[in-house]
Amino acid sequence: MKVLVPVKRVLDYNLKVRVKPDGSGVDLSNLKMSINPFCEIAIEEAVRMKEGGGGHAKDSAKEVVAVSIGPEQAQETLRNALAIGADRGILVKAEGEVEPLAVAKILKGVIDAEKPDLVILGKQAIDDDNNATAQMVAALLDWPQATFASKIVLAGSKATVTREVDGGLQTIDVDLPAIISTDLRLNEPRYASLPNIMKAKKKPIDVKTPADFGVDTAPRLQTVKTAEPGKRQAGIKVKTAAELVGKLKEAGVI
Amino acid sequence: MAVLVVAEHDNASVKDATNKVVTAAKAMGGDVDVLVAGSNAGAAAAAAAKIDGVRKVLHADGATLAKQMAEPLEALVVPLAANYDAILFPASTTGKNAAPRVAAKLDVMQVSGVIGVEGADTFVRPIYAGNAIITVKDSQPKKVLTVQPTAFKAAGDSGSASVETIPAPAGPFKSAFVGEEMAKSDRPELTAAKRVVSGGRALGSSEEFHKVLDPLADKLGAAVGASRAAVDAGYAPNDYQVGQTGKVVAPELYVAIGISGAIQHLAGMKDSKVIVAINKDEDAPIFQVADYGLVADYKTAVPELMDELTKAGV
Numbered sequence: 001m002k003v004l005v006p007v008k009r010v011l012d013y014n015l016k017v018r019v020k021p022d023g024s025g026v027d028l029s030n031l032k033m034s035i036n037p038f039c040e041i042a043i044e045e046a047v048r049m050k051e052g053g054g055g056h057a058k059d060s061a062k063e064v065v066a067v068s069i070g071p072e073q074a075q076e077t078l079r080n081a082l083a084i085g086a087d088r089g090i091l092v093k094a095e096g097e098v099e100p101l102a103v104a105k106i107l108k109g110v111i112d113a114e115k116p117d118l119v120i121l122g123k124q125a126i127d128d129d130n131n132a133t134a135q136m137v138a139a140l141l142d143w144p145q146a147t148f149a150s151k152i153v154l155a156g157s158k159a160t161v162t163r164e165v166d167g168g169l170q171t172i173d174v175d176l177p178a179i180i181s182t183d184l185r186l187n188e189p190r191y192a193s194l195p196n197i198m199k200a201k202k203k204p205i206d207v208k209t210p211a212d213f214g215v216d217t218a219p220r221l222q223t224v225k226t227a228e229p230g231k232r233q234a235g236i237k238v239k240t241a242a243e244l245v246g247k248l249k250e251a252g253v254i
Numbered sequence: 255m256a257v258l259v260v261a262e263h264d265n266a267s268v269k270d271a272t273n274k275v276v277t278a279a280k281a282m283g284g285d286v287d288v289l290v291a292g293s294n295a296g297a298a299a300a301a302a303a304k305i306d307g308v309r310k311v312l313h314a315d316g317a318t319l320a321k322q323m324a325e326p327l328e329a330l331v332v333p334l335a336a337n338y339d340a341i342l343f344p345a346s347t348t349g350k351n352a353a354p355r356v357a358a359k360l361d362v363m364q365v366s367g368v369i370g371v372e373g374a375d376t377f378v379r380p381i382y383a384g385n386a387i388i389t390v391k392d393s394q395p396k397k398v399l400t401v402q403p404t405a406f407k408a409a410g411d412s413g414s415a416s417v418e419t420i421p422a423p424a425g426p427f428k429s430a431f432v433g434e435e436m437a438k439s440d441r442p443e444l445t446a447a448k449r450v451v452s453g454g455r456a457l458g459s460s461e462e463f464h465k466v467l468d469p470l471a472d473k474l475g476a477a478v479g480a481s482r483a484a485v486d487a488g489y490a491p492n493d494y495q496v497g498q499t500g501k502v503v504a505p506e507l508y509v510a511i512g513i514s515g516a517i518q519h520l521a522g523m524k525d526s527k528v529i530v531a532i533n534k535d536e537d538a539p540i541f542q543v544a545d546y547g548l549v550a551d552y553k554t555a556v557p558e559l560m561d562e563l564t565k566a567g568v
Contacts, residue, residue, distance in 0.1 A: 010380070013518060015517075016385075016517055017385035017386055019386050026381070028381065037499050038499075042422060046406070049391055054530070065355055068475065081321055094260040099363050100353065100354070100363065100364075101357070101358060101363040101364075120434050121279070126380050126498060126499060127380050127381065127382060129366065129382070129383060130354075130364075130366045131350050131354070131367075132353075132354035132355075132357070132366060134354075135324065135351065135352075135353075135354035135355045136355070136358035137358075139354070139356075139358035139359050140358050143428070144325060144428035144429035145324055145325075145351075147324070147347075147350075147351050148347060150352075150492075150493075159431060163347075164347070165347040165434075166346050166347045166348070166443055166445065167436050167437055168434060168437045168445070169435045169437050170321070170431070170433075170435075171432040171433045171434065171435040172429050172430060172431055172432055173429065173430045175428040175429070178428070178429075184492050184499060184500060185360045185491075185492035186496065206283075210283070220362070220392070220393075221363055221390045221391070222392075222393070223388050223389070223391075224376070224387065224389045224390070224391050225389040226386055226387070226388050226389075227387045227388075228386065229380070229384055229385065229386070229524070229525075230405060232436060232524055232529075232542075233348060233544045234541060234542045234543065234547075235545035235546055235547065236545075237536075237541070238546050238547065239546050239548075240548075240558070241548065241558035241561070241562045241564075242562045244530065244548055244559065244562070245563055245565075245566050245568075247545075247546050248528070248546070249566060253449075253506050253507040253527065253528045254474070254507070254563070254566070254568050
């Protein structure tokens with residue numbers, strides 16, 4: 001089985017987001033960028049399917065291909081995926097923001113060319129928070145989807161996927177090929193070891209452009225303003241639990 | 255202008271989220287119809303017809319729609335789109351699962367997690383887990399939105415719209431429902447709860463986490479949450495996690511116990527109406543967002559809080 005894992009380069013999740021004073025966007029200059037946490041979970045799961053682990057038999061996946069759509073520096077994100085254990089990478093070079101619909105169209109092109117049996121994506125990127133790409137790719141391909149996965153069991157031509165839904169867990173079967181999007185609980189990604197980071201530098205990365213797949217990446221939505229969220233004022237310190245309960249009663253929340 | 259709202263429901267009743275999305279739809283202007291897609295969902299369709307400001311309820315009923323999975327919802331909604339300028343889904347796991355599928359089929363880029371409607375084509379939504387708020391203009395002829403229900407007031411229930419039955423998609427589909435395991439707890443669901451009690455790494459162990467938080471949550475009728483640090487340390491299951499990479503909550507009351515307040519965590523709860531922090535470190539960043547801070551060891555403060563709540567008749 002061949003598994004394809006798209007990965008996105010985003011602002012490191014530990015960093016504070018700063019809105020540009022002129023409201024034109026978020027300031028990302030000179031800030032550390034990292035692999036989107038949900039994408040890292042997707043790579044980890046695919047690599048476990050290859051190595052055996054996380055309930056998967058060894059060699060469930062024969063090959064793991066990582067894809068990133070983004071600027072030249074998205075190579076680093078791909079190297080990160082290769083260090084976790086992906087076999088090779090594909091960089092689709094695109095400047096500026098590429099919306100999920102365009103990303104899905106590019107991925108459809110990559111999938112038509114690579115013919116994977118399974119595509120695992122992060123459920124959302126922690127920058128634009130769209131939570132859309134996996135579902136969109138599934139729609140464009142007419143493939144089944146299992147989003148927000150917390151457990152994946154491969155069984156022949158099917159995957160049984162446990163999904164995190166409001167209020168609990170839902171289990172569904174999807175016929176392969178299928179699209180799966182990862183939730184936090186699926187696994188805990190490893191730290192790439194130094195030898196694997198070195199090895200990753202030698203793994204091949206193909207470079208493509210959106211035009212190779214006939215996709216126009218011009219955004220459909222126009223961001224007219226970016227603002228700081230309403231700031232919370234620090235409140236007051238109370239001395240005792242009794243005072244706290246009094247304040248909560250005054251505030252009408254108990 | 256006509257807007258279709260895809261209802262959040264459990265076949266027997268319509269969830270409050272639907273009334274809230276109807277409010278968002280009304281803010282766009284034009285006629286608002288509600289789609290109830292389910293199995294034996296007549297009662298839900300009847301309830302949807304009572305929502306104020308609804309022109310018509312479309313009721314599709316069939317076995318393929320029993321679990322409102324993405325593929326049958328796509329098959330149902332995409333042909334209906336011809337009659338509407340915009341299709342709104344609640345930003346629930348059901349809505350988030352299906353909406354982008356519908357959008358892609360219609361060659362539409364969806365606007366996700368809308369928290370404000372400034373007209374028929376201008377929407378406000380959070381990015382970076384709410385650390386920045388963008389205003390987006392959507393000039394596409396057809397629009398697909400997921401709407402954050404907590405951001406809108408619920409429309410009332412004194413309407414009397416007509417209910418039109420439409421056929422359910424026949425299938426077959428390439429995905430099948432196997433089973434579900436819904437949280438049996440009497441506590442409310444974390445993202446919908448009016449009150450949330452959350453614990454951090456200071457709790458020190460899984461036993462202590464539950465021993466301290468569960469009784470307080472039960473007393474307040476609250477859901478239980480946790481910081482990423484507590485989840486990573488194994489004190490709480492992953493689905494408890496409140497934060498940028500976990501769940502984003504905005505309850506009326508959020509009680510943070512032994513949580514330092516990493517950016518990661520604040521991103522997931524700072525829109526709560528009232529935030530209470532109990533932490534023995536007076537310099538903990540959580541106090542910068544808390545309305546009421548109590549600098550104390552949770553070991554003494556939580557039992558005292560329980561006593562005081564009892565005295566106050568809670």
